[in-house]
Amino acid sequence: MKTLTPDVAVIGAGTAGLAAYRAAKAAGASALLIEGGAHGTTCARVGCMPSKLLIAAAEAAHSARHTAPFGVHVDGAVRIDGREVMDRVKRERDRFVGFVVKGVLNIPTEDRIEAFAKFTAPMELLVGEDTIVKPGRIVIATGSAPAVPPPWRALGDRLIVNDDVFAWDDLPERVAVFGPGVIGLELGQALHRLGVKVRLFGMGGKVGPLSDEAVIRSAIGIFGAEFPFSPDIKGSDIRREGDEVVVTWTEAATGETHTERFDYLLAATGRRPNLGKLGLEHSGLELDKQGVPVFDPATLQCGTHPVFIAGDVNNIVPLLHEAADEGKTAGHNAAVFPDVVAGLRRAPISVVFSEPQIAMVGKRRGELEDGCYVTGEVDFADQGRSRVMLKNAGLMHVYADVRDGRFLGAEWLGPRAENIAHLLAWAVQQRLTVAQMLDMPFYHPVVEEGLRTALRDAAAHLAKLGAAERECLSCEDKASDAN
Numbered sequence: 001m002k003t004l005t006p007d008v009a010v011i012g013a014g015t016a017g018l019a020a021y022r023a024a025k026a027a028g029a030s031a032l033l034i035e036g037g038a039h040g041t042t043c044a045r046v047g048c049m050p051s052k053l054l055i056a057a058a059e060a061a062h063s064a065r066h067t068a069p070f071g072v073h074v075d076g077a078v079r080i081d082g083r084e085v086m087d088r089v090k091r092e093r094d095r096f097v098g099f100v101v102k103g104v105l106n107i108p109t110e111d112r113i114e115a116f117a118k119f120t121a122p123m124e125l126l127v128g129e130d131t132i133v134k135p136g137r138i139v140i141a142t143g144s145a146p147a148v149p150p151p152w153r154a155l156g157d158r159l160i161v162n163d164d165v166f167a168w169d170d171l172p173e174r175v176a177v178f179g180p181g182v183i184g185l186e187l188g189q190a191l192h193r194l195g196v197k198v199r200l201f202g203m204g205g206k207v208g209p210l211s212d213e214a215v216i217r218s219a220i221g222i223f224g225a226e227f228p229f230s231p232d233i234k235g236s237d238i239r240r241e242g243d244e245v246v247v248t249w250t251e252a253a254t255g256e257t258h259t260e261r262f263d264y265l266l267a268a269t270g271r272r273p274n275l276g277k278l279g280l281e282h283s284g285l286e287l288d289k290q291g292v293p294v295f296d297p298a299t300l301q302c303g304t305h306p307v308f309i310a311g312d313v314n315n316i317v318p319l320l321h322e323a324a325d326e327g328k329t330a331g332h333n334a335a336v337f338p339d340v341v342a343g344l345r346r347a348p349i350s351v352v353f354s355e356p357q358i359a360m361v362g363k364r365r366g367e368l369e370d371g372c373y374v375t376g377e378v379d380f381a382d383q384g385r386s387r388v389m390l391k392n393a394g395l396m397h398v399y400a401d402v403r404d405g406r407f408l409g410a411e412w413l414g415p416r417a418e419n420i421a422h423l424l425a426w427a428v429q430q431r432l433t434v435a436q437m438l439d440m441p442f443y444h445p446v447v448e449e450g451l452r453t454a455l456r457d458a459a460a461h462l463a464k465l466g467a468a469e470r471e472c473l474s475c476e477d478k479a480s481d482a483n
C-alpha cells in the first residue's frame with residue numbers, strides 16, 4: 001500500500017475538477033488529480049458537445065425539408081443516412097475529447113491517479129486498491145449521472161441514457177423519450193428531425209427549465225405541433241416484449257389511454273450527484289436529506305472542514321460554465337485554506353438548444369414574488385425579422401422591479417435565444433433598468449427588436465404604477481438579491 005500526502009486532492013477530472021486542480025496549483029499548492037472513469041469530461045464525451053453535434057445534423061435535415069414556403073424546392077427526397085450522422089457526431093466529439101485528454105496528459109504523472117476514490121476516514125481516501133491519500137484539503141468534483149427510475153431497469157439493453165445515444169453507430173427507428181427537461185427536449189426533437197419515430201413523455205406539464213406558465217403553454221403548443229408530445233401523463237405501464245418497449249399511458253388532460261411500441265426508452269428524467277460510492281459516511285461531513293455534503297454556496301466549503309465541493313455534484317446549477325467557475329473557486333480555496341473567499345458568481349443564464357431555443361436569465365418567474373415585478377411580453381409570431389426567416393414562433397416574458405424598473409430576468413422561447421440571452425444576462429449583471437436598456441441601440445431588422453417590444457411593454461406597465469404599488473415594501477429582500 002502506497003501513501004500520498006498532497007496539499008490538495010481533487011476527486012474527479014471533469015470540468016470542475018480540472019479547474020480546481022489548476023487553481024490549486026496556481027495558488028502554490030501541491031495537488032493530486034484523481035479520476036476513476038474515462039478522461040475527457042462529461043461535457044465533451046456525452047454531454048454538451050455530442051448533443052449539439054446531433055442537433056446540428058437535425059437542423060440541417062429540418063431546414064432541407066422546409067424550403068418550399070420560400071419558393072425554393074428540393075426535388076427528390078431528403079435522405080438521412082443514420083450511419084453518416086452518427087459517424088460525424090462521434091468523429092467531431094472525439095476531436096473535442098482529444099483536446100481535453102491532451103490537456104490532462106500534460107499534467108505531470110506524479111500529479112494524477114487513474115482510479116476511483118472513496119473516504120475511509122475523515123481526510124483519508126482509498127484510491128483504487130493500493131493507494132492511500134492523506135491530503136491537507138479535498139475538492140469533491142465527481143459530477144452527476146442520469147437518475148433512472150429503478151423499475152425501468154427491467155428493460156435491460158432497451159433502456160438507454162444520453163451516454164448510449166452517443167455510442168450508436170446508426171439511428172434506431174423508434175424511441176420513447178421520458179422527461180421533457182433539457183436533455184429530453186434537445187435529444188427528442190433532434191431524433192425526430194432525423195427521422196426517428198419519437199414520443200416525448202412528461203409528468204406535470206413542465207417543459208425544459210421553464211417556470212412561467214404562459215411561456216410553458218407556448219412551448220407545449222409549439223413542440224406538440226412538431227412531434228408527438230405528451231407533457232403530462234399519469235399511470236404509465238412500461239414493459240419489454242422481445243426487443244420492443246411497450247408503453248401504455250394515460251393523458252392527464254383527456255383521461256385517454258394509449259399504447260405504443262418503441263425500440264428504446266431514453267431516460268432523461270433528471271440527474272443526480274455522483275456521491276453513492278464515495279464512502280461519505282466515513283468522511284465526517286454533515287450530509288443533507290439528499291446525501292449531499294452541507295456546504296457554503298459562496299466558498300463551496302463543506303461546514304468547517306477543509307473539504308470543498310464543486311460542479312454538478314453540488315447540484316446548485318449543473319451547467320458547464322458554472323462547473324468551471326466553481327472548480328476554480330474550490331481549488332483556490334483548498335489551496336489557501338483557511339483563508340477562503342467567496343468565488344465569482346455570474347448572472348444566471350441557461351439555454352436549451354431546441355428549436356425554438358429556450359432561454360432563461362436572471363431571476364426565474366418562479367422565484368419572483370407577486371406584486372413586486374411587472375412583466376413585459378413579446379409574441380414572436382408577428383416579429384419582423386423572425387417572420388422574414390420563417391422562425392416566427394415563441395413567447396418572451398421579461399421581468400422588471402416595480403420599485404426602480406430594474407431588469408430582473410426573463411424566460412422565453414424564440415429565435416436566436418442563445419445570443420439574446422447573453423445581452424440580457426449582461427444587463428442583469430450590470431443591474432440595468434428597463435429604461436437604460438431601451439436607451440441602447442437596436443438595429444433594424446433584427447430579432448432583438450422583439451426584445452425591445454417586450455422591454456417597452458414592461459416600461460409601459462411600470463409607467464402605469466401608482467406610488468403605493470412602487471413602494472412594494474413586502475418584496476424588499478427578494479428584489480435586493482436579484483443579482
Ligand SMILES: Cc1cc2nc3c(=O)[nH]c(=O)nc-3n(C[C@H](O)[C@H](O)[C@H](O)COP(=O)(O)OP(=O)(O)OC[C@H]3O[C@@H](n4cnc5c(N)ncnc54)[C@H](O)[C@@H]3O)c2cc1C
Nearest residue numbers: 012014015016036037042047048117143311312318319320
Ligand atoms: C446530454 C447533456 C448535455 C449537456 N449540455 C450542456 C450544455 O449545452 N451546456 C451546459 O452548460 N451544460 C450542459 N450539460 C451539463 C454539463 O455537461 C455539466 O454541467 C458539466 O459537464 C459538469 O462538469 P463536472 O466537472 O461537474 O462533472 P464531470 O465532467 O462529469 O466530471 C466528474 C468526473 O468525476 C469522476 N468521478 C466520479 N466519481 C469519482 C470517484 N469516486 N473517484 C474518482 N473520480 C470520480 C467521473 O468519472 C468524471 O470524470 C449537459 C449535460 C448532459 C448530460
Ligand SMILES: NC(=O)c1ccc[n+]([C@@H]2O[C@H](COP(=O)([O-])OP(=O)(O)OC[C@H]3O[C@@H](n4cnc5c(N)ncnc54)[C@H](O)[C@@H]3O)[C@@H](O)[C@H]2O)c1
Nearest residue numbers: 179180181182183184201202203268269270271318351352
Ligand atoms: N443546454 C444545456 O445547457 C443543457 C443540456 C442538457 C443538460 N443540461 C444540464 O443537465 C441537467 C439535467 O438534465 P435533464 O434533462 O436530465 O433533467 P431536468 O431536471 O432538466 O429534466 C427532467 C425532466 O424529467 C421529468 N420527469 C421526471 N421523472 C419522470 C417520469 N417518470 N416520467 C416522465 N417525466 C419525468 C421531470 O418532470 C423533468 O421535466 C439540466 O438541469 C441541465 O443543467 C444542460
